[in-house]
Amino acid sequence: MPNEPSVKTLVSEKLMSFLRFSHPLVVQYTAAISQNANSPEEIVDKLLEYGVDGGDDIRSLAADLFLSVSRSDKAAAKGSNSRRHEEKSLADLARKQRQYRLIVAESDGDDDDDHDSGAGGASSSKSASGVVGGEDDKKKRKATDDREVIRALRKKSRQEYLKKREKEKLQQLDDWIAEEKVLLEGLELSEVERLEYKHNKEILEATNKFSESVAGSDGGEYRFPEAYDGDGLIDQRRRFGAASKRDTGGFEKLESWEDHQLQKATVKFGSKNRKREADDYQLLFDDSLYKLEGQLLPGKSLDEEITQKLDYVSKKHIGDGRKCLPIYQFKDKLLQMIRDNQVLVIVGETGSGKTTQLPQYLHEAGYTKQGKIICTQPRRVAAMSVAARVAVEMGVKLGHEVGFKIRFEDCTSEKTVVEYMTDGMLLREFSSQPDLKNCSVIMVDEAHERTVSTDIIFSLVKDLARQRSDLKLLISSATLDAEKFSDYFDCAPILEIPGRQYPVDILYKQPVDEILEEAVAATLHIHVTQQPGDILVFLTGQEDIETVEEMLREKVKHYGSKMGELIIHPLFANLPTELQARIFDPIPEKARKVILATNIAETSLTIEGIRYVIDSGLCKLSSYSPRTDMGSLQVTDISKASAMQRAGRAGRTGPGKCIRLYAPDHFQNQMEDNCVPEIQRSDIVSVVLTLKALGINDFKNFDFMDPPSDESMIKALELLYALGALNSKGDLTRIGKLMAEFPLDPKLSRMLIAAEKYGCAEEVMTIAAMLSVDNAIFYSPKNLQAMAENAKKRFEDGDVGDHIALLRVYNSWKETDFSSGWCRENFIQARSMKRARDVRDQLMNLMEKAGIELNSNPNDLDAIKKAIMSGFFPHIGILQGSGSYRILKGLQNVQIHPKSGMARVQPNPRWVVFHELVLTRKEYMRHVSEVKPKWLLEIAPHYYERKELEKFFPRQL
C-alpha cells in the first residue's frame, strides 16, 4: 500500500520555488494536510517544513482551512455516505478558498465569513471523531481565537496587496524590461503579466521565424514517409529500430514540416487576440486544476475506497530469468492440473509469463512427443516476438523447434514442436486438417479479447476435445470473464497466476468541461504536481489526439521553463511507423513524456515507464447492422474490463495512478462488464462461409459462446445463396468451396472467380487486393488537401469509377517498380500499397492453385465492371430525383461518398455498383462505379426480375 503522499511529493520542488502560498495548487495541498492536522499551527509548521513560505497569508489561510475541514468532518459523520460528503465538503472547501482569494483581491473586508460560524461545529465534529470533551473546549476557544487572527491577517494582507498592486500598476506603465523585475518577485498577480511578457516575446520570435521560413521555403516541405511495417522484423523494438533507421532524411523533413505548422498556428493565435487569450489561459489553467483537485485530494479514506489494489510482486525478481517469473511458482501445480484435466482456464495478468513459459513447461514435460503445441495470438507482431523470445530461451533457432506462422509468413519446419500463430491462421489450418491430429496441446491466448477468430476456435476446439481425449486445451484470459470461459468449457477449472503488476491508484474526475479539455487539464495537473513518470492518455481517435496535442503544446509554450519540459507524442495505428517509434525515444532528464494514444496502447503496444494513465472512458467501436447492411464507427463507452486494462498500464514499472474522466457511478452503473464480442457487431458472411467449408451445417445448434443474431445469420445465408456459394438445400457448392479458399470477403471472392469468364482476372485480382486494404490508400494532409485531391483526380480521369481508379493506382505504382517516392508524390500511403501487393501475391498463388486462368484485358472496362458486379450485384444504387440513391432490394436512401470520384460527376450516374455502405454523418456508398442495368439481368437473373428493374428505368433495359 502506498504511503500517504507528503506535500513535498505532491508539490514539486520546482513549483515551490516560484509559487507563493496563495497559488491555488498550494492552497489545495494545504487543504489536504489540514485533513489530518490538529491545529492551524500544525498546518503552518508542516508547510514551512516543506519550504512553502507564504508569510502571514499562510497563517490566516491555515486557520481558515482548519475550521472548514473540521466542519466538513462533522458533515461527514452525519451523512450515510461519508465519501460523498467528504467530496462535497472538499468541493465546498475549494469554493471557499476561491472566495477567500477574491476577498483579499477585492479588498472588501466586510464580507463576513459565514463559514466561520461553524466554530461550534468544530467541537461536535471532534467528538464525532472520538476526541474527548476537555480537548473539545480547547478546540472551541482556539477556533474563536483563530477567527480573530484571520480578520487581523486579512486586513494586513489587504494592505500588502494594495501596495503590491500599486507597484505593479506602475510597472505596467514601464517598458517590458521592468517586467523582469516582477518576474523575479514571483507574485501571484504578476503572473499574468509575466506570461504576457513571455507570450509577447514568443510572438516576436515566432513571427521572425515564420517570415524566415517562408522566405527560405522551397515549396517542397511536404513529405510522407514510408510507413509499412515490414513483416520480416521480429519484435516491436526491432521493428521500430529499423523503421527509424530506414528513412531518416524524410523523417527530419517531416519534423521540420511539423515545426513549421506549429509556428504558423502560434502566429495566428498570438496576433489575433493575444491579450484576451492570455487572460483566459490563466483562468483556464487555475480553474481546471481547481476542479480536478476537488476530487483528487489524496485524503486517506478517499484513497482506500477508490483505490484498486492490483497484485504486486517485488521488483527485485524482475530480470532474474525464467525462474523469477510469477508463473514459475505454479509450474508443478500447472502441470498437475493439465494432467488431470482436459481443459484448463488460466487467468494470468500481463507479465505473468504464461505465453512464453507454459508451452516450454509442456515441452519439457514431454507433451511434444505426442504432437505439436499450438499457441494462438490475436496479433501478428505478438506471434512473431513471442516465438522469437521462446526460441532464445530454449536455445534453438527460430523456425526449428520453435516457430511461428502468420499470414504471408510461415516460419516453421518439420522439426517445429512449439508453434505460435495468429488465431486467424489456426482457423485456416482447421480447414485443411479438421482434427488437428498432429497436435497435442492448443493454447488460446488472450481469449478475453474475443476476436471473431478466437470465438470460432472456441467452438471448434470444444468439439474437437470431445472427439480426442488426448488433446489438451488451455484457455488463457484476463480476470473478469474467466468464469464465463470456465462455464463454456463444461466447468473447466480456473487457475489464477499473479501478474507482475504494481498497485495503481484509481482516481475519478467527473468531467465538467469538454472531455478533451479535461484531458489537457489532467495532464498538466499530473505534470505539475506529481513525481516523475510518463503519462499515457487514452482518447478516441486521430482527430481528438491531434486536438489535444495542439492544446497541450500551446499551454506548454506559455508556461515555458516554469513547468518541466513536456514531450508530447501522438500514437495511433494510422500514424507512420517512424513517428510511432518516437514513443520509445529517450527523453532529457527532468522532462516528462506524454503519449496521446488510441486503443492501440491498450493491447497492441506496451510502453515502458508509464506511471500515470488518463482515461477518457471512451473508444471508437465499429458496428454493423445486418438489416441495412451498413457499417459504422461510433464513439462508445469502454467496458469495465477495458477500463481496468487501461489503468493497469500505469503499473508496469512501478506504482502508478490512473485518472478516470468519469464518475465512479458511471463506472459502476453505466459501463458494461465486457465489450460486446466482435462476432455480434460485424458482418458474418465470411464466418458462415468458413464454417460451411468446415462442414458445419447446423448453425442453430452450433455452440457459439455468444451467438450472432438470427438476423445476421439469415442475411449471411441469403447472400451466400445469391452468390451461388450455397445451393437450395444449403449445402456448399463447388463455387462456394472455391470462394472459401480465398482470404477475402465472399463478395470479393465471387467477383474474383467470375473474372476469368470476362477475361480480366489480373485486373480484378488487383482491384480485390486494393479493396481489401481498407480506405487507407489515399492520404490527404490538412494543409495540402487541394494538391492531394488533384493527384487523386488523375486516376479518376474519364469518370471511370472508383474501382478502375484503384486499378490505375496499383498499375502506376507497379510501373515505377513499387517506388515509395512515387507514393509520396501522389499522396498515396505506401504502407497500404505494400499490403495490397502482398495480398495480391497471395491471391495469385491461390488462383493458380485453383486452376483459374490469370487472363488480362486492361482496356475492356465494361468487362471488369461486369466481373465486379458478379460479386456485388446486391450492392446496386439507383438515382432518385432528389440526387440521393436508393438501394435495390433495400429501403435505404444513400448518397455517394464525397471522397468518391463519382460524387462530382455530372449528371449523376443513374445506376451504380458500390463496395460498401457506411454510416458517418450521413449514409454513404463507398467505392462507387457506374454500371448498366441490363448487366444485372445478364449477371444476376436469379436475383433481379426484369419487371422489378423496369419500374425504375424502363428504357435502359
Place this chain on the structure above:
DNA sequence: GAGCACTGC
C-alpha cells in the same frame, strides 16, 4: 464536401 478505433486470413 467529409473524416478512418483495432485486428486478422
